[in-house]
Structures are given as structure tokens and as C-alpha cells.
Amino acid sequence: MANFTLNINGKKQQVDVDPATPVLWVLRDHLNLVGTKYGCGIAVCGSCTIHVGGVAMRSCMLPVSQIGSQEITTIEGLSENGDHPVQKAWLEHDVAQCGYCQTGQIMNAAALLKASPHPSDEEIEGAMNGNICRCGTYVRIKAAIKTASAR
Amino acid sequence: MTAIKSTLDRRTFLRNSILAGGGMVIGINWLTGCKNVSGDAALTMPKEWFDINAYLKIGDNGVVTIFTPNPEFGQNVMTSMPMIVAEELDCDWKNVVVEMAKHDPEKFPNAMFGQFTGGSRGIMSKWEPLRNAGAAARHMLREAAAQAWQVPMDEITTEAGVLFHKNSGKKAGYGEMASAAANIPVPEKPVLKDVKDFKIIGHSQKNVDGKKIVTGKPMFGLDYKVDGMLIAMIAQPPAFGMKLKSFDGSAAKAMPGIKDVFSIKTYNDGYEKAGFDTNAFPELVAIVGDSTWEVMQAKKALRVEWEPFSTYTETVSAWGNTRKVSVPAGLENSTDHFAKMEALAAKPGKVVRRNGDPEAAFKKAAKVIERSYSCPHLAHNCMEPMNFFADVKGDKVKVAGPLQAPGFIEPTLSARLGIPAENIDIEMTRMGGGFGRRAYSHYMVEAALISQKVNAPVKLMYTREDDMTNGIYRPAYHATYRAALDENNNLIAFHVKAGGIPETPLAADRFPAGAIDNYLAEEWSAESNITIGAFRAPRSNFIAGAEQSFLDELAEAMGKDPIEFRLELLKRAQENPVGDRNDYDAARYAGVLELVREKSNWANPPAGVSRGVAAYFCHASYAAHVLDLTIENGKPVVQKVTSAIDCGIVVNPDAATNMTEGAVTDGIGNALYGEMTFKAGAAEKTNFDKYRMIRMSEAPKAIDVHFVKNEIAPTGMGEPPFPPIFGALANALYKATGKRVYQQPFLGDRAMLG
Numbered sequence: 082m083a084n085f086t087l088n089i090n091g092k093k094q095q096v097d098v099d100p101a102t103p104v105l106w107v108l109r110d111h112l113n114l115v116g117t118k119y120g121c122g123i124a125v126c127g128s129c130t131i132h133v134g135g136v137a138m139r140s141c142m143l144p145v146s147q148i149g150s151q152e153i154t155t156i157e158g159l160s161e162n163g164d165h166p167v168q169k170a171w172l173e174h175d176v177a178q179c180g181y182c183q184t185g186q187i188m189n190a191a192a193l194l195k196a197s198p199h200p201s202d203e204e205i206e207g208a209m210n211g212n213i214c215r216c217g218t219y220v221r222i223k224a225a226i227k228t229a230s231a232r
Numbered sequence: 233m234t235a236i237k238s239t240l241d242r243r244t245f246l247r248n249s250i251l252a253g254g255g256m257v258i259g260i261n262w263l264t265g266c267k268n269v270s271g272d273a274a275l276t277m278p279k280e281w282f283d284i285n286a287y288l289k290i291g292d293n294g295v296v297t298i299f300t301p302n303p304e305f306g307q308n309v310m311t312s313m314p315m316i317v318a319e320e321l322d323c324d325w326k327n328v329v330v331e332m333a334k335h336d337p338e339k340f341p342n343a344m345f346g347q348f349t350g351g352s353r354g355i356m357s358k359w360e361p362l363r364n365a366g367a368a369a370r371h372m373l374r375e376a377a378a379q380a381w382q383v384p385m386d387e388i389t390t391e392a393g394v395l396f397h398k399n400s401g402k403k404a405g406y407g408e409m410a411s412a413a414a415n416i417p418v419p420e421k422p423v424l425k426d427v428k429d430f431k432i433i434g435h436s437q438k439n440v441d442g443k444k445i446v447t448g449k450p451m452f453g454l455d456y457k458v459d460g461m462l463i464a465m466i467a468q469p470p471a472f473g474m475k476l477k478s479f480d481g482s483a484a485k486a487m488p489g490i491k492d493v494f495s496i497k498t499y500n501d502g503y504e505k506a507g508f509d510t511n512a513f514p515e516l517v518a519i520v521g522d523s524t525w526e527v528m529q530a531k532k533a534l535r536v537e538w539e540p541f542s543t544y545t546e547t548v549s550a551w552g553n554t555r556k557v558s559v560p561a562g563l564e565n566s567t568d569h570f571a572k573m574e575a576l577a578a579k580p581g582k583v584v585r586r587n588g589d590p591e592a593a594f595k596k597a598a599k600v601i602e603r604s605y606s607c608p609h610l611a612h613n614c615m616e617p618m619n620f621f622a623d624v625k626g627d628k629v630k631v632a633g634p635l636q637a638p639g640f641i642e643p644t645l646s647a648r649l650g651i652p653a654e655n656i657d658i659e660m661t662r663m664g665g666g667f668g669r670r671a672y673s674h675y676m677v678e679a680a681l682i683s684q685k686v687n688a689p690v691k692l693m694y695t696r697e698d699d700m701t702n703g704i705y706r707p708a709y710h711a712t713y714r715a716a717l718d719e720n721n722n723l724i725a726f727h728v729k730a731g732g733i734p735e736t737p738l739a740a741d742r743f744p745a746g747a748i749d750n751y752l753a754e755e756w757s758a759e760s761n762i763t764i765g766a767f768r769a770p771r772s773n774f775i776a777g778a779e780q781s782f783l784d785e786l787a788e789a790m791g792k793d794p795i796e797f798r799l800e801l802l803k804r805a806q807e808n809p810v811g812d813r814n815d816y817d818a819a820r821y822a823g824v825l826e827l828v829r830e831k832s833n834w835a836n837p838p839a840g841v842s843r844g845v846a847a848y849f850c851h852a853s854y855a856a857h858v859l860d861l862t863i864e865n866g867k868p869v870v871q872k873v874t875s876a877i878d879c880g881i882v883v884n885p886d887a888a889t890n891m892t893e894g895a896v897t898d899g900i901g902n903a904l905y906g907e908m909t910f911k912a913g914a915a916e917k918t919n920f921d922k923y924r925m926i927r928m929s930e931a932p933k934a935i936d937v938h939f940v941k942n943e944i945a946p947t948g949m950g951e952p953p954f955p956p957i958f959g960a961l962a963n964a965l966y967k968a969t970g971k972r973v974y975q976q977p978f979l980g981d982r983a984m985l986g
């Protein structure tokens with residue numbers, strides 16, 4: 082066990098956990114931030130995507146000890162009132178089916194648009210291929226990213 | 233106005249009390265947030281709620297809470313079911329708060345028709361009850377207003393949650409009359425609206441949970457949490473055909489945060505199982521601790537010995553019959569499954585339908601075409617792995633989590649804990665996918681047993697590996713089709729023989745049965761200890777692709793256009809059907825083919841694309857797809873899918889479109905890549921690094937969905953678009969490559985495994 086002070090969604094948070102604990106479980110179990118989802122635990126499905134220092138990362142294999150002072154943003158902190166352009170576009174296109182993968186999709190899409198505000202189809206596919214949607218909402222995800230990018 | 237007789241038991245209209253506690257509802261209306269209204273104006277909760285019936289209650293300020301009886305797994309019943317109630321209630325959709333009902337067999341009796349999500353029967357089975365619930369409430373409100381205003385009830389009209397009396401100019405919101413309405417007797421036969429007067433049904437409404445989903449609010453079973461809750465995981469046999477021999481939990485128990493390690497048995501010895509008590513591993517080792525990560529680490533330290541089991545029988549009582557089921561010993565291999573299926577396919581099967589004299593027709597045929605098709609087991613791979621919360625305190629049980637069929641598992645849980653069902657409170661959380669898998673909720677019983685043992689609230693979580701290897705898989709199937717043509721290339725006989733491990737996928741009375749004079753259908757099956765169960769459109773999800781590929785090949789051999797060929801057969805089935813057991817409506821079937829032909833511009837395909845068509849009937853609905861494909865860098869790229877669906881009245885068109893898009897994408901993924909293989913009993917694909925799922929770049933570039941417009945009561949929607957996409961893809965692949973595909977997955981590695 083060790084103490085970590087994390088900078089999450091603009092707030093300092095203290096946790097006392099095993100240093101090897103992946104950030105995913107720190108968020109979900111210790112900080113009650115359950116919007117970040119567990120899908121595979123081996124960094125191949127994208128459900129657990131968060132932003133670390135503004136970059137999309139998979140939190141399921143990211144030990145808490147590696148975070149240091151880097152800023153973490155989770156879906157809960159992406160916007161104040163759920164009004165990030167990506168979230169709004171998601172609602173406009175009513176993207177979700179079961180919804181389980183969608184927070185990971187949104188976090189990845191938000192990072193993509195930050196890095197490349199007007200991505201081509203190929204760029205969108207390349208960036209989003211790491212996020213599985215078992216319900217098959219890919220067509221809407223892509224459309225929503227384009228809507229958000231036009232804003 | 234159409235009056236239809238209510239088929240509801242009066243008990244479903246039970247009114248608990250007219251002054252139900254307002255504190256019960258802490259719903260927030262997110263709907264307004266999706267409708268160009270600035271901000272996310274939450275509805276003001278009323279001071280007092282008035283329960284009108286099991287499906288709805290009205291607040292004194294006019295806010296209406298509508299309960300969704302069936303669990304939500306992405307099919308959008310949370311939105312579409314309340315839409316049906318709101319339509320007949322004639323209230324303003326903006327004033328509606330939606331809540332998931334708890335499992336309540338008294339209010340929603342019958343496990344199959346009460347609160348079951350599966351078989352695409354949600355809207356189909358609830359159409360009448362939901363309409364009646366809304367219409368009855370509207371009737372009661374009108375009667376209350378009539379009494380208050382001393383005017384005849386039939387002079388009272390409603391609009392958007394307001395009652396009007398035109399002659400006197402009186403009006404009142406529903407909220408004002410709600411308390412009086414709650415005392416009015418429930419009408420036996422409420423008058424229902426005419427379909428053409430619908431204002432909410434048939435008009436797309438946004439997902440009521442949309443905002444919660446995009447902001448990551450806790451709503452799934454895995455998000456469930458109470459104070460003092462422990463985390464549990466299981467260790468399960470590494471292979472089918474094995475069971476627990478012994479375990480040593482001391483090292484695991486000594487690890488940080490670990491509370492206990494013990495074994496559990498899901499059923500009492502000799503328990504007579506119900507139809508959904510399928511369970512791969514009924515005896516497990518449970519590890520319980522403070523946090524997920526700690527339990528995951530302890531699981532690695534657990535020492536368990538497993539041993540092969542001997543053949544045993546169990547009693548299963550389901551669908552009105554009780555039978556002994558043999559579970560064979562052995563460590564099975566997929567390669568053996570395929571060899572066995574080929575051997576059985578070569579032998580005569582059990583004849584389940586015969587028309588005319590197929591044997592004689594085959595004998596005199598000028599040409600016989602024979603093709604065989606097969607598919608592997610599939611894992612459901614719901615994005616949210618199996619999990620459940622349980623808190624067993626003495627003889628009181630609270631369980632919460634993702635499940636499709638609470639009514640089926642409650643008796644199992646009650647029997648296992650020895651606690652009466654009325655002491656069991658089941659809360660249904662939103663499911664991160666289901667696809668049939670969560671109709672088998674053994675994991676809920678496991679969670680409750682663990683909670684009972686440690687005497688604390690517990691959340692049981694399967695890891696992805698547990699989930700994938702503890703499956704209730706889609707079976708492996710095989711089908712052989714034969715067609716006899718005469719010297720003029722007329723189809724004179726048709727023969728299908730289909731089977732699987734361990735069940736047949738055959739639906740002998742479906743098209744093209746009924747369209748061909750000489751027809752023979754045979755089935756067979758082979759035992760297995762690998763657990764199988766419902767997977768989106770069970771059986772149809774294989775046989776549709778096989779049959780529709782074969783019909784395509786047949787059309788080609790006969791020199792006919794594939795749509796025209798099907799329509800000719802359907803015309804025959806409609807005008808002069810062969811046999812009297814045909815279970816489809818040939819006119820509706822033809823309707824989707826005609827619609828997809830028109831919408832895809834079938835006669836003029838875009839330059840450079842290869843097209844395939846397929847159609848199918850299942851779950852009382854009809855679906856047809858035209859799939860446009862190109863090959864780029866040696867890989868198939870689906871440019872566009874045009875879909876035509878006839879599922880009767882479409883309650884929420886945009887949501888039904890989304891579900892069709894999902895079915896198409898899911899189907900293409902499974903057809904190209906989906907496969908679970910077994911080696912010495914062990915599921916070989918344990919996570920998404922090995923189990924290939926369709927990704928965004930492989931999904932269709934566009935999906936264009938059309939619904940047949942009619943006034944038929946809604947039929948199935950979640951499953952019907954899924955099966956035929958396998959056929960449309962196979963047929964387009966042939967056009968693109970000149971090679972027919974007979975084995976699923978079409979881009980798999982089965983050849984290498986063999």
C-alpha cells in the first residue's frame with residue numbers, strides 16, 4: 082500500500098492503494114468514478130479510456146504509480162454539464178444502444194478531435210478502431226464525431 | 233376509435249394505495265435536454281404521487297412516471313415502452329419520467345410475458361397491456377373530471393396532459409385530477425386510439441437514458457455499490473468436462489484485503505432445473521475481498537485441483553415437460569465437433585416435414601445441386617461482463633444487476649437459499665449488452681450464495697476471461713441443402729438436413745417450405761457438455777445464412793435474378809401453398825424483398841460494387857438486406873447495406889433504425905470473424921486479443937434502413953434483421969471473389985485448425 086495524490090478532473094484526490102493497481106480500479110473502486118468501464122483488462126477494447134495529460138489512454142493496465150502529477154480527466158470531468166461538443170453530438174445522433182462502451186468511445190473521440198479537429202474518415206477509423214462496440218453502433222459513432230468536428 | 237378487449241388480468245391493474253410515498257421517485261427527466269431546450273431542466277418532482285396502475289403514476293403537478301417493466305439491454309425499451317403508455321394516456325412526453333420497474337410478479341405476472349427481455353417479444357407482448365394501461369388511466373382521469381364538473385364523461389376530451397370540457401370551458405391538468413382518478417374503478421375495456429391518431433408512437437424520441445450514458449452516470453450492474461460492499465470473484469474449471477476436486481485458499485486468503493475463500497454450489501443436490509438454469513460450472517471457488525484489484529491478485533494465488541467428471545444426468549423441467557438430460561463426460565475439441573457433424577450429416581436424419589414425393593423427384597432430376605454449410609460456437613461477449621450485487625441478511629434478500637429474465641431465476645434462487653420468493657427483491661440494472669446470455673443468470677445465485685456466506689453485501693464480478701470461458705454459447709451447426717432441377721431448369725424438389733452440437737437449427741416450416749411441391753426436412757443432433765443457449769435470433773442466426781446462400785446459388789444455376797427467384801417462390805406460397813404448417817406470411821415476406829429492391833436500386837448497382845441479397849422471417853417479423861461490397865487490399869469492405877424491415881407498427885423509428893444498424897454490424901462481424909473454439913474442453917479464446925470482434929474500420933460505411941408502413945401490431949425487432957445479413961454478405965462475397973463461402977467465419981482460421 083502506498084499513498085498517492087492524484088489530480089483528477091481538476092481536483093486533488095488521495096488514495097492509499099497497492100502501487101500496481103491500475104488507474105481503472107482506483108477510479109471505480111476508490112473514487113466512485115464509475116463512468117470509466119472495465120471491458121477486457123488487457124488494453125484491447127477501449128472501454129476504460131481516460132485522458133492523461135490530455136492524451137487518450139487505457140486505464141486498465143496503467144498502474145497508479147506511473148501517474149505522478151499528470152492531470153487525469155475521466156468522463157465525469159469531460160465537461161461540466163455533459164455539454165462537451167462530443168457528448169452533445171452523441172445525444173443528437175442518439176448513438177447508444179446498451180451504452181456500456183460509450184464513455185470510452187467519447188473519451189477517445191474527444192482526444193482525437195483535440196489533436197485533429199477535422200479528421201478524415203480514415204483518421205477517425207484509425208483512431209477509433211481500438212474501441213469495441215459490441216452493439217455495433219459504429220456508423221453513428223462516426224457520424225457523431227463528424228458532427229462534433231463541424232462545430 | 234378501436235375498442236379492443238383487455239387481455240390483462242385484473243391483478244395487473246392493482247392499485248397499491250392512492251397516496252404512495254412521493255419519495256420513491258428520484259427520477260430526473262433528461263428528455264428535455266435532448267430537445268433543443270436550453271440547459272437540462274429537470275422536472276420538479278411532485279409532492280404527492282397517485283398510483284393509477286402498475287405501469288404509471290401521476291404527480292399532483294402533472295408529472296407522469298411511467299415504469300418500464302422489461303429489463304433494458306440496449307433495445308431501448310426504457311424509451312419505447314413508456315412511449316406506448318404516454319400515447320394512450322395522451323400526456324405530454326416532456327412531462328414523463330421513466331423508471332425501470334422492479335421485478336414484481338404480482339404486477340407483471342408470468343415469467344415469459346411479464347418482465348422478460350428476449351425472443352424479441354418485449355414490445356410484441358407488451359403492446360396491448362401498455363396501451364391498455366395508458367388508456368385506462370386516461371379513462372379514469374376523464375371520469376374523475378366528469379364527476380368533479382358534473383358533466384357527461386364522453387364530453388371530456390384530452391390533449392397533452394390536460395382535460396377539457398368544451399361546452400363549459402372548464403379545463404384541468406392531469407395532476408389536478410390524479411387523486412380523484414386513483415379512486416375510480418379500473419375500466420375493463422378502455423377505448424384505444426386509432427393508429428392514425430398516434431402522436432408519440434411512430435415519432436422518434438431520444439433515448440431517455442442518453443444523457444446519463446454520455447456523462448458516465450452509474451447505471452450498470454458493475455456500477456452498483458452500497459456501503460460496506462465487498463468484491464467477489466470466482467475460480468472456475470479450466471475446461472468443460474471438468475469439476476472441482478479440491479482447493480487450498482490459504483495463500484490467497486493471506487493476501488491483502490482478502491476476507492474469505494470458499495466453494496459454492498449453485499443448485500441443491502438433485503434440483504430440478506428450469507429451462508434457463510443452464511450453467512457451465514455449477515461448483516466454483518469464490519474469493520471475497522475489499523477491492524477488485526486485490527481480489528484479482530488473490531485469485532492468482534489460489535491453488536485449485538480440478539478433475540474430469542463422469543457422465544451424469546439432470547432433470548430439466550421446462551416448457552411444460554420434464555425430461556432427463558444427459559451431460560456426457562469428456563474433454564471436447566472443436567475439430568472433433570466438425571468431424572462429427574460431417575459424419576452425422578451423411579446419415580439419414582429424423583424427418584420433420586415431407587411434402588409430395590421428394591425422393592422420386594430427386595431420382596428423376598436432370599440436375600441435383602448439393603451444398604453444405606457450417607458454423608462454430610460463438611461467445612456472446614457482452615461488453616459488461618457478468619456480475620451481480622447481492623445482500624442476503626437472514627431471510628431477506630436484495631439482489632441487483634443485469635439480467636434478462638428475473639422471473640426464471642427467482643425460483644432457483646429461492647430454492648437454493650431456502651428463502652421464500654416474496655422475501656427476494658430483484659432490481660434490474662441497465663445491461664451492458666445481453667444478446668441472450670443474460671437470460672441465464674446463474675451468476676445472480678452465485679452472488680447471493682457468496683453474500684450469505686460472508687454475511688455482507690457483495691458484488692460478484694466475472695473477469696473478461698471468466699465471462700468468455702464460462703459461456704452459454706451459440707451452438708456449432710451444420711446444414712446440407714439439396715435441390716432437384718428438371719431438364720428445363722425448374723426447381724422440382726428441395727431437401728434440407730440440419731443439425732448441430734447439441735441441437736438442430738432447423739425451422740422446417742419456414743420458407744421455402746410451402747413454395748415447393750416436393751420438400752423434405754430432416755434434423756439430427758449430437759450430445760455435448762459445452763453449455764449452449766440463446767444467442768440473438770437462436771438457430772435462425774445460422775440457418776438463415778445457409779439457406780439464403782443456397783437459394784442464391786440455386787437462382788444462379790436456374791439463370792434467374794435472386795430477388796425475382798425468391799418472389800416467384802413466395803408467389804407460389806401465397807397463392808397455392810404446399811402444406812398447411814407454413815409459419816410465415818408470404819405476402820409480408822415478399823413485401824420486404826420488394827421494398828429492398830426498390831430502395832437499393834437493385835437494377836442499377838453503383839459501379840464497381842458487388843451486391844448480395846438475402847431475406848428472412850423470424851420472431852414474427854420480416855427482414856431483407858442488400859449488401860454492397862468492394863475488395864480493397866484483399867479485404868472485403870462493406871460500402872453500404874440497404875435494409876427493409878416489416879415489424880408492424882414501429883414505435884420509435886430512430887431507435888429501431890439504430891437496432892437494425894447494430895444487427896447488421898454485429899452480423900457482419902460474426903459472419904467474418906466470430907468463432908469460439910475448444911481444445912481439450914477449454915475455450916481457447918479468452919479475451920478480445922484472441923476473440924476477434926468487428927471494429928469501426930470493418931463496419932459498413934453506410935446503412936440505410938427502411939420500414940414497411942402498416943398498421944399491424946408490432947412484431948419482433950431486435951433479432952429479425954440479424955440472421956439474413958449473414959446470407960447477404962456471403963452472396964456479395966461470391967459476387968466479388970467468384971468463390972462461395974460455406975463455413976463461418978468467412979475469414980476465420982478454421983482450415984488451419986483442422
Ligand code: FES
Pocket residue numbers: 118119120121122123124125126127128129130139140141142
Ligand atoms: S478495459 Fe481497458 S482496454 Fe479494455
Ligand code: FES
Pocket residue numbers: 177178179180181182183213214215216217218306615664665
Ligand atoms: S453501445 Fe453497447 S457496447 Fe457499445
